[in-house]
Amino acid sequence: MIADPQPALPWTPSNKQDIEALPAGRWWDAVRAAPTIGERALQLLGDETGAVIQDKHGPLYWLVAVGTATSWHLRQVRVLTQLTDESTYLGVPPAAWTKGPSTHWRVPLSALHYLTDAWRLWGALAEADRAEYGRVPEGRQLCYRCQLPTNEPIPVEVESGDAVGRTVYACPTHAAGYRRNGRRPPALTNATADQHEGRAR
Structure with a gap:
């Protein structure tokens, strides 16, 4: 019998x-x-994930149906979509590129793994956010480093000055300069992202 x-x-x-x-x-x-x-979200999704691109710097990219994730607000998560006044581009590797360390398909593109269900992805990313960074504090917080408001406050450990022992926050760009839970977290900076993404007005 032919399959x-x-x-x-x-x-x-x-x-x-x-x-x-x-x-x-x-x-x-x-x-x-x-x-x-x-990485946390990918583990949580398991077989329910769709195709995933991983670029050479480590960030992961899921493909979802157009318009299903535009209102999301999660720390260290960005949605790439068509905007009113500009186009956003993603660097997509050939389907056969399934091994690193260069940009590749972490979960290969196939009929079984194409678009990820947006709400399942949101749930996995939200759970990963809470596990990694804890509850989102109420109100906008100032980044301890640049003293500018941030919508993505990441708790960090300050090793000197009057903030030692207190809960302080940093924006994603500056969070990599501080320890958190005894280690320095990798941050997805704009410079890193710009090497893999593009925007055109």
Whole structure:
């Protein structure tokens, strides 16, 4: 008996030789998570995850249906989609690139692993956020380093000065400069992200 062929995917990367910048909001939106959050979320999703791109710096990118994640607000998570006044691009590797350390498909693209259900992904990312950073404090917090308000306050440990022993917060860019739970957390900075993403007005 001949097995039924795998159903064709509605989209696959056309470039088979190199990473290609493709516009978010056309075939899919993309959800980017910093390594610490992304790894936890990937474990929580298990077999329910869709395809996942991991770039050479560590962040993970899930593909979701267009418009299903635009209102999300989670620490160290970004949604890449088509905006009114600009286009956002994601560096997409060829489907055959499934091994690192360069940008690759961490979960290979297939008929069984294509778009991730947005609400399942949100649930996994929200749980990973709480496990990694604790509860989100009420109100906007100032980054201890730059003294600017941040919507993504990350608790950090200060080793000197009047803040020793107190709970203080840093923005994602500056969080990498402080210890948290006895270690320095990797932060997804704008400079790192810009190497893998692009925007055009």
